[in-house]
Structures are given as C-alpha cells and as structure tokens.
Amino acid sequence: MTEDETAQAIAADPEHVRGLLRQMLRVRRLEEECVELYSASKIRGFLHVYIGEEAVAAGVMSVLAADDAVVATYREHGHALLRGVPATAIMAEMYGHAEGCCRGRGGSMHLFDAGTRFYGGNAIVAGGLPLAVGLALADKMAGRHRVTVCFFGEGAVAEGEFHESLNLAALWDLPVLFCCENNLYAMGTALERSESQTDIALKAAVYEVSAWAVDGMDVLAVEEAARRAVDAVRGGGGPHFLELRTYRFRAHSMFDPERYREKAEVERWMKRDPIVLLRSALEASGALSSDQWEALEQEVAAEVRDAVAFAEAGTLEPVEELTRFVYSERSPR
Amino acid sequence: MKTTYREAIRAAIRDAMQRDERVFLMGEDVGRYGGGFAVSLGLLEEFGPRRIRDTPLSEAGFVGAGIGAALGGMRPIVEIMTVNFSLLALDQIVNNAATLLHMSGGQFNVPIVIRMTTGGGRQLAAQHSHSLEGWIAHIPGLRVLAPATLEDARGMLWTALEDPDPVLIFEHGSLYNVAGELADDAGAVDTDTAAVRRAGADVSLITYGGTLPTVLEAAEALANDDIDAEVLDLRTLRPLDDDAIVATVEKTHRAVVIDEGWRSGGISAELSARITENAFFDLDAPVARVCSEEVPVPYAKHLERAALPSVERIVAAAREAVGARG
Numbered sequence A: 001m002t003e004d005e006t007a008q009a010i011a012a013d014p015e016h017v018r019g020l021l022r023q024m025l026r027v028r029r030l031e032e033e034c035v036e037l038y039s040a041s042k043i044r045g046f047l048h049v050y051i052g053e054e055a056v057a058a059g060v061m062s063v064l065a066a067d068d069a070v071v072a073t074y075r076e077h078g079h080a081l082l083r084g085v086p087a088t089a090i091m092a093e094m095y096g097h098a099e100g101c102c103r104g105r106g107g108s109m110h111l112f113d114a115g116t117r118f119y120g121g122n123a124i125v126a127g128g129l130p131l132a133v134g135l136a137l138a139d140k141m142a143g144r145h146r147v148t149v150c151f152f153g154e155g156a157v158a159e160g161e162f163h164e165s166l167n168l169a170a171l172w173d174l175p176v177l178f179c180c181e182n183n184l185y186a187m188g189t190a191l192e193r194s195e196s197q198t199d200i201a202l203k204a205a206v207y208e209v210s211a212w213a214v215d216g217m218d219v220l221a222v223e224e225a226a227r228r229a230v231d232a233v234r235g236g237g238g239p240h241f242l243e244l245r246t247y248r249f250r251a252h253s254m255f256d257p258e259r260y261r262e263k264a265e266v267e268r269w270m271k272r273d274p275i276v277l278l279r280s281a282l283e284a285s286g287a288l289s290s291d292q293w294e295a296l297e298q299e300v301a302a303e304v305r306d307a308v309a310f311a312e313a314g315t316l317e318p319v320e321e322l323t324r325f326v327y328s329e330r331s332p333r
Numbered sequence B: 001m002k003t004t005y006r007e008a009i010r011a012a013i014r015d016a017m018q019r020d021e022r023v024f025l026m027g028e029d030v031g032r033y034g035g036g037f038a039v040s041l042g043l044l045e046e047f048g049p050r051r052i053r054d055t056p057l058s059e060a061g062f063v064g065a066g067i068g069a070a071l072g073g074m075r076p077i078v079e080i081m082t083v084n085f086s087l088l089a090l091d092q093i094v095n096n097a098a099t100l101l102h103m104s105g106g107q108f109n110v111p112i113v114i115r116m117t118t119g120g121g122r123q124l125a126a127q128h129s130h131s132l133e134g135w136i137a138h139i140p141g142l143r144v145l146a147p148a149t150l151e152d153a154r155g156m157l158w159t160a161l162e163d164p165d166p167v168l169i170f171e172h173g174s175l176y177n178v179a180g181e182l183a184d185d186a187g188a189v190d191t192d193t194a195a196v197r198r199a200g201a202d203v204s205l206i207t208y209g210g211t212l213p214t215v216l217e218a219a220e221a222l223a224n225d226d227i228d229a230e231v232l233d234l235r236t237l238r239p240l241d242d243d244a245i246v247a248t249v250e251k252t253h254r255a256v257v258i259d260e261g262w263r264s265g266g267i268s269a270e271l272s273a274r275i276t277e278n279a280f281f282d283l284d285a286p287v288a289r290v291c292s293e294e295v296p297v298p299y300a301k302h303l304e305r306a307a308l309p310s311v312e313r314i315v316a317a318a319r320e321a322v323g324a325r326g
C-alpha cells in the first residue's frame, strides 16, 4: 500500500490496525522465546520460525470466520497462535508435554486444534494441499459456506501435489484459498534455482484459479487481499490464490548455517520488517503513543511468560499412554 | 442369489450410498467409464456425478482430498485402480491418513475407505501385478482388509465405512469374475477375525485374498493323498487375528503360509514370526512359506505362473510339513 492508503486505513480504524500490530508482535515475541528455549534444550526436534513473515498469517487470519478451516506447514507456530490456539498449549506441545495441544505427539511441526479447525502442522512439503482440497470438497458437498485456507511455501510449487491440488480445486470449483508464502528460499534453494517460471501467481492462473501477488511485508495489503479473496471464495467464486511475497529473517531451521544467501540481502529485507513498518506508520499517524507501544510489549511479554510457565509446569504423558491415538477410541461418527 | 465378486462389491457400494448421504465414491474412471474393473458400472446413472466422482490422474491429489473430505465429515470411498498406482499416493496414505489421529493427540480421526485392485495372474507384467498389501499392513494407524469371498466382498465395505479410522481394501484382480451363491440378505461382516474356510487336522494352510481359491484347490488335492488340511483365511492383514492363527496351529501342529507377496520382508515373514513367538511349542515341523518368486512379476504366461504360488507348490510344501507321507 502507498503511504497515503496506509494512513487512510489507520485513520479509518486505528484500533483495528493496532490489533494487527499486536498479532504480529505476539508471534514475533513467542518465537524469539522459542529460539532461546531451543538453545536451552527445552524445545527439541526441528524448529522453524516465521520471524519476518508475520504479516502474512496476521493479515489472512484476521479475515477468517470461526468455522473456516486452516491447513499449514511445519512453520506454523504463528498460524496456530493467530488462529486462536492458546500460546500455553502451543508452548507445552513444543516441550513435549501432556498439556500440549497434541499431548506431546506432534511437537513444533505438528500443531493441531480441533476447536479452531486448525488441521496442522504438516512436515511434508505440499502434503497439506490435497487435505485442504478435500476439506473444501466436504463443505461444498454439504452445502456449507465455509472457506478452507491452505498455507505453504514456494518450495511446494515444484511438487506434484501442488499441481494436482490446484487442478482439482479449480475443476471442482471448491472453496479453497491457497496462500503461497514466497520467502524466496526453500531451505537453501533460491526460487530461480528451482523453477523455470518464477511467477507463481501466473502458474496458479494457468489452472483457472484467480491469483495475484501481494506485498507480504505489508499486513494491511495482505489483509485487504485476503478479504477480497475470502469473500470471493465464500460467495461461490471458486478457489483463489495469493502469492505473498515475504522473507524469512532467520535461518530455515535451527540447523542452517545460511551459506546460500548474502547478509546484505537479509539486511535489505529487514528494513521492511512488517512490525517496524506498521509501527512507524501508526506513529506517523499519531495512532500509537510510546505508552501504547510499551503497554503492548508488556502485554505480549506477559503472554509469552505465561506460556513458558505453563509449559514448564507441564507433565510428561505417561509412557503407558504411548500407543494411544493410533486408532480411535470413541465410537464411530 | 447368484452373483459375482464384482457385483457383490457394487451392491455394497450402492447399499452404503443409500444408507448414508455422506458416502461418495471417487477415483479415476469410476463414473462414465464404469470403473477400471467395472465395479462401479451403472452407479453414475444411479447416483449422479456429485457422488460418483471421476477424478483426473492425480493419485496423491484425490487420495489426499478423500482424507480431507473425511476430516470434513464425509465418508469417502476412494478407488485407486491398482495398488501399483497407489504408490503415487503413498505420501497421503502413510504420512497423513495413518498419522493425523496420533499427531493431533486424538483430535482428528480419518474415516476414509480406500479400495484398490491387487495381485497378478493376468499377464499384466511388473507394473500391474504386484501384491503390496503386506507393505501397507506394516503401517500402524491403518486397517487392511483382503476380502476373498463373496460374503466378504459384499460385507466388508459397510463395516469399513463405520470404522472411524482409515481402512484399505485390497481386491484381488483374479476374484472379480468369481461367481457363486450369496444370501439375499447378505450384509455387513466383521473385519476383526480370520475364518477357517476348510477344517482339517494335519496341516494349517494360512492365506488371504486372491490366493484362497488356489489354496482350497491344494487342500482338495492333499485330501486325495489323505492329508487333511485346514485352510485359514486371514481376511484382515492389520490387525492380524493372532488367536485364530494360534488356534489352528495348536490344532494341526504344522503351518504353511501362502502369500502372493514376496518372501523377503513380507507379511508371510510376519506370520511365521508370530507363530514362532506364540505357538512354538505346538509346532511339529518348521513353518513353511509359499510366496512369489523374488522377481518383478513377468509377462510371459509360463513365467508368471512359475513366479506365483501354485497348487503344486502348496501341495509340496504341505507334504513336506507333514513328513512326506503318501
């Protein structure tokens, strides 16, 4: 968005825009803590943080209804949190504790929550796209006007499941919103080293899916695009596709020496930190005082503190429970 | 009522579609074409394209979509033409269907039924003839069924649809044309137990699926030699009915496992191991196995026949187990 458009959006509803800032900050601070906890060996396994990309989840989640569904990837702490999974349950899951949202079975890469229709947490690149198509198919067949949103990285675009899913969704006119988080790298592989055609929205359009690219560092732009797309999908307009151009500030995971990109490139992108950008815009509009910012930081810090305390106080699932949830325990639906 | 294995499955699909609005069938050519093996012939006309859904050639896509639809409250029957093509959807079957319940700490079960053709014997060579159900039976979180009779072809589907978790049904291609009598009121059958298809006292022939008719034929040949073979049809490959396996071995003290899969690392190895674990002191002879030769199933008729378990090989193995009598 231009400076003027941003100022207008702030003037129209400063409270709402501050809310978006708050959401991004919640993800940022929670994940900064996760990185610390990883170094302290409290969190183990693979840990993929979303730092730098928060505007995408914040903007998209903001326009979803309570009964919409979300499918995400292994880089999904932020999506889970902003979808409404409590930070406490997320943190306890990363600790591998029984109080975690998956009772310690999933960990960082597999957060699930039935209450918010959050269908994971999938560590197979592109593995979630067919699920999203199926969730949308179920809604369409049942005559429900719900939207299924599917997040994935641009690395997924090279997988067969991406193409099969877009084709099916378009062929059957299903209510799915595909959100491609294009952070330019799949682990160490730059987009132009993996795709002959690097215009991802164009690829989606080939399947007759309405698609466009959005500045993924501008939460207001993301929200506006997501609202337009979600409204269209909900209104029976078939699948839509957003390519959200963003950047991951941190390493791919905790085991990545980042040999594949220049520090200068990272620094260039960090100037477009979505949190810094929005905070400055709010301040410039006089819609965020330093007291308000301080209060926000404190509130978020308290949430993170509580989450860590909750996880620390958590218990280990008894080993006797090991083989539970391989098959259902309840009677058939 | 006179019917065939193919018609029995079709009747089961029709019945399920009528009983439960959430049930639908999807797969390659299940609609207009009538099904790769004509199982769903006529169902499109009866139920319409919304519930009999032709899919593109996208095994991972539509199997995954079936999993998603199951998560979304539907009861999909997904047909994969043959087990060989299911390999393109293994990611969805193994990494999603089998794991979501556990990874979600019990929150998301996946009530999907995936049907596919398996097995050889029709000179279709190495990309259409393999029996990979033993592989799939390796995976916790799945239930694996192998209907070998008209009753099971008719009855397993509804039970599978009532299962809250993913069920895979393997239909052996050589069974579709098997004809016989089926009770007019044939309906759901259990999917937990193995069944004795022929009672006997001297040796247990343990098998499943498309090999059952061959094994029954071998049992008759053995009877001519005064060897009284018991035939156990496993019916369900995961979970295995350990009680029935132990019971037959306790009765005959000799076991021959017959499996169209390969011997190395196959389900026959699993059965042999379980017999040694659970009934070792009841055995009067080593457990024997008759499996497919360790080659990709060849095209030429004589080669294919030599590769698959045959009446002669089963008879020979059974005779050896009972000590070369007769």
Ligand SMILES: Cc1ncc(C[n+]2csc(CCOP(=O)(O)OP(=O)(O)O)c2C)c(N)n1
Binding pocket: A075, A123, A124, A125, A126, A152, A153, A154, A155, A156, A181, A183, A185, A186, A187, A252
């Ligand atoms: C099918 C599959 N292949 C490879 C991997 C290993 N892997 C994990 S993340 C990743 C990169 C994916 O990049 P992208 O989709 O752009 O998402 P990002 O990590 O940038 O968010 C790879 C190759 C995997 N998890 N799944």
